[in-house]
Amino acid sequence: MTTSHHSAVTDAFLVTDKVALVTGGGNGIGQETAIVLASAGARVTATDVNEPGLLRTRTRAEELGLSIATQSLDVADPAAISDAVDDVMAAHGQLDILVNAAGIMIMRNALEVIPAELDTVFRINVGGTFFACQAAGRVMTPGSSIVNLTSSIQDRTSPGRITYAISKGGVAQLTRTFALELGPAGIRVNAIAPGWVETGMTDQHWTGNDGTIDHDRRAEYIAMMATASPLGVVGTTRDVALSVLQLASDAGSFITGQVVRINGGAFMA
Ligand SMILES: NC(=O)c1ccc[n+]([C@@H]2O[C@H](COP(=O)([O-])OP(=O)(O)OC[C@H]3O[C@@H](n4cnc5c(N)ncnc54)[C@H](O)[C@@H]3O)[C@@H](O)[C@H]2O)c1
Numbered sequence: 001m002t003t004s005h006h007s008a009v010t011d012a013f014l015v016t017d018k019v020a021l022v023t024g025g026g027n028g029i030g031q032e033t034a035i036v037l038a039s040a041g042a043r044v045t046a047t048d049v050n051e052p053g054l055l056r057t058r059t060r061a062e063e064l065g066l067s068i069a070t071q072s073l074d075v076a077d078p079a080a081i082s083d084a085v086d087d088v089m090a091a092h093g094q095l096d097i098l099v100n101a102a103g104i105m106i107m108r109n110a111l112e113v114i115p116a117e118l119d120t121v122f123r124i125n126v127g128g129t130f131f132a133c134q135a136a137g138r139v140m141t142p143g144s145s146i147v148n149l150t151s152s153i154q155d156r157t158s159p160g161r162i163t164y165a166i167s168k169g170g171v172a173q174l175t176r177t178f179a180l181e182l183g184p185a186g187i188r189v190n191a192i193a194p195g196w197v198e199t200g201m202t203d204q205h206w207t208g209n210d211g212t213i214d215h216d217r218r219a220e221y222i223a224m225m226a227t228a229s230p231l232g233v234v235g236t237t238r239d240v241a242l243s244v245l246q247l248a249s250d251a252g253s254f255i256t257g258q259v260v261r262i263n264g265g266a267f268m269a
Contacts, residue, residue, distance in 0.1 A: 012251040016041030020097035020248070021088050023075050023132060025068075026053025028199030029149060030101030031060070032237035033244045038066040040245055042097060045088055047073035049102075075102045075128025076120075078135075085135040097248045098136040098146045100129040100171075105164040105201055118163050125167035126174065133178045133189065142186025145248045148175050150191045152263050168193075172259050179257030188256035190247045195263025196225040197235040229264030 020037045024030035025046025034046040034057055046057045046068050054070035061068040069091075073084045088095050103125050106117050129148050136146060150171040157165040172191055179189040196202065206217040225234045243262050246252050261269055 013245060013249050014041050015097065015245070015249050018042045018096035018248075019088060019092040019094050020044045020099065021084065021095060021132075021136070022046045022099045022101060023073065023128065024048055024100075024102030024149075025057055025070070026050035027056075028101070028201060029194070029197065029237050029240045030099065031057045032241040033099050033101060034068050035061060035064065035066065036238070036241040036245050037097065037099075037248065038068050039064065040249065042248075043069075043092060045069040045071055045084075045091075047071045047075075047084055047102075049074050075100075075132060076123040078127065078131040081128070081131045082135045085132075085139060089139055094141065095136055095139050096141075096144045098132060098140075098144075099244055099248070100132050100146070100148045102128050103149060103167075103201070105161055105204075107160050107204065108163070109160055110162045113163060121163040121167050122170070125164070126170040129171050130174050133174065137178065137182050137185075137187060140182075140185070140187050143250075144187045145252065146178065146182075146187065146189040147244045147247045148189070148191040150175070150193045150259060152193050152195045152261065152267050154193055154259065155261075155269060156267050175259065176257050183256060188247070188252065190252070190255055190257065191259045192240060192243055192247070193259050193261045193263070194240045195229070195235055195261075195266045197237055197240060198222065199237060225266075228266035231264045233264050235262060235264060 020042040022030050022034045025034040026048030034044050038044045048054050058070055074080055148171050151168040153165045154168040154172045175189055175191040205221050206214045226232050
């Protein structure tokens with residue numbers, strides 16, 4: 001391959017000077033996505049309810065010679081989402097990439113779920129993603145891209161997390177509808193369904209109420225999750241963030257309305 005062909009291919013994955021807004025950017029997949037998008041040239045605003053997490057995002061970026069803006073945002077509040085989009089527009093005059101990574105999971109069997117839990121999970125996972133798509137869709141121009149986070153659970157549910165499972169089914173379905181309605185405006189909307197990735201969300205399986213970590217339980221849990229993959233691995237936040245980059249960049253120009261499954265083959269649709 002000649003150098004010019006090579007750079008044309010790699011350039012397709014760059015998001016130079018594109019403006020990106022990432023929710024849940026203070027930890028895990030959202031934080032890594034903010035770093036990867038900034039590394040690929042975007043001007044990124046990472047948002048979260050977790051202020052110390054946002055500080056860590058900024059510090060990680062600085063250590064890599066990158067700059068990421070951060071802003072407090074609770075995605076359970078539609079008006080706050082709209083304000084955050086307005087702030088990005090005021091600062092940059094454009095919004096090209098939205099990544100909805102904010103999310104929570106409550107572990108509870110179906111018969112024990114109380115109304116407030118269903119409400120909270122829906123307000124954050126479904127409502128947060130929905131209203132961010134809506135606010136961004138109103139200002140985005142052709143060539144823009146939205147990436148939502150659903151989960152393998154939207155295909156294959158498991159016991160003890162019913163509110164999370166149905167919220168992620170909702171995210172997949174809202175992704176398809178936004179893709180249909182925003183497609184004529186040249187805006188692509190996709191979701192990623194990651195398999196198991198170690199993050200703050202998964203830490204709850206081996207972290208005690210006092211914050212102590214059961215290292216044996218952690219090792220056992222990760223080994224168990226890895227057996228689901230024919231590769232014998234679990235994913236990393238970077239695996240997910242690089243797929244977000246493909247969907248966000250021109251490398252994903254022909255991809256819209258899809259749920260992209262990234263799970264090491266643990267589940268094949
Ligand atoms: N880790 C996995 O194995 C996995 C698998 C499939 C899907 N996902 C999805 O990926 C996304 C990112 O999760 P993660 O694993 O990085 O978890 P994480 O807990 O590490 O990060 C989620 C972030 O969302 C933030 N958040 C929670 N409520 C919020 C709110 N109301 N407003 C704004 N921010 C809020 C948290 O503070 C946190 O920083 C989630 O939607 C999750 O459902 C994760």
